[in-house]
Amino acid sequence: MRKPIIAGNWKMHKTLGEAESFYSDVQGRIPDPAKVETVICAPFPFLYRLVQLSEGMAPSVGAQNMHEEESGAFTGEVSPVQLKDLGVRYVIIGHSERREYFNETDDSVNRKLKSALGHGLTPIVCVGETLGEREEGRTEAKVSGQVKAAYAEISPSEAAGTVVAYEPIWAIGTGKTATAEEAGDVCRSIRETLSELYGGEIAEKIRIQYGGSVKPDNIGELLAQPDIDGALVGGASLEPESFLRLAEVASNE
Numbered sequence: 001m002r003k004p005i006i007a008g009n010w011k012m013h014k015t016l017g018e019a020e021s022f023y024s025d026v027q028g029r030i031p032d033p034a035k036v037e038t039v040i041c042a043p044f045p046f047l048y049r050l051v052q053l054s055e056g057m058a059p060s061v062g063a064q065n066m067h068e069e070e071s072g073a074f075t076g077e078v079s080p081v082q083l084k085d086l087g088v089r090y091v092i093i094g095h096s097e098r099r100e101y102f103n104e105t106d107d108s109v110n111r112k113l114k115s116a117l118g119h120g121l122t123p124i125v126c127v128g129e130t131l132g133e134r135e136e137g138r139t140e141a142k143v144s145g146q147v148k149a150a151y152a153e154i155s156p157s158e159a160a161g162t163v164v165a166y167e168p169i170w171a172i173g174t175g176k177t178a179t180a181e182e183a184g185d186v187c188r189s190i191r192e193t194l195s196e197l198y199g200g201e202i203a204e205k206i207r208i209q210y211g212g213s214v215k216p217d218n219i220g221e222l223l224a225q226p227d228i229d230g231a232l233v234g235g236a237s238l239e240p241e242s243f244l245r246l247a248e249v250a251s252n253e
């Protein structure tokens with residue numbers, strides 16, 4: 001059985017005070033970590049403080065991006081060594097907003113994935129199609145190509161501990177969710193791709209999240225799909241009550 005994983009992606013939201021207050025609101029109220037893994041991927045400037053506040057308890061702390069090098073002359077970037085040193089445990093890699101606005105490519109996603117794994121961070125690897133690609137019937141080809149490119153030269157044992165997030169770009173922040181069946185079908189095709197790459201046993205271990213306008217009232221049907229093991233959540237992760245509700249529904253799956 002794969003344990004569900006609910007990850008909040010705060011994107012470029014909140015001040016430090018708001019982030020602290022979110023943590024104090026949710027702490028001690030997160031459902032049993034044996035039943036659901038919870039993560040908050042916060043802006044870089046808050047990570048140190050949130051790791052301190054979390055004291056190793058749920059929700060864990062994640063970053064939204066990282067550079068693949070350990071150190072160097074890369075103004076404005078943050079390395080996996082720096083994240084690890086702070087106690088950060090997860091990192092989102094290849095979010096569609098990074099691909100769209102910050103020129104991330106399948107190649108850079110692959111380099112970052114290798115580097116995150118090499119430094120003991122748990123990567124959440126994002127893939128997803130545009131509306132145009134969906135309308136042209138190219139969803140599965142696009143997503144499978146992104147998965148293959150991201151996992152190039154990643155060993156089966158490393159791949160087993162990763163998380164894939166399927167986020168159709170047209171469903172992000174738009175209020176339009178893929179239907180549970182549509183999302184489930186693509187997540188199944190991602191698992192088939194992982195199975196081609198690594199065999200069924202490893203593919204069954206890799207958790208696949210859905211992301212794109214996930215809310216407390218639609219997460220239940222999404223998680224009921226056999227290949228959806230969690231959610232990567234933007235807007236609905238910003239409020240403590242809504243994040244708690246998502247975690248609660250997932251803990252009952």
Ligand SMILES: O=C(CO)COP(=O)(O)O
Nearest residue numbers: 009172173212213234235
């Ligand atoms: O991009 C997302 C999470 O990474 C999804 O954002 P929303 O949940 O706000 O649609």
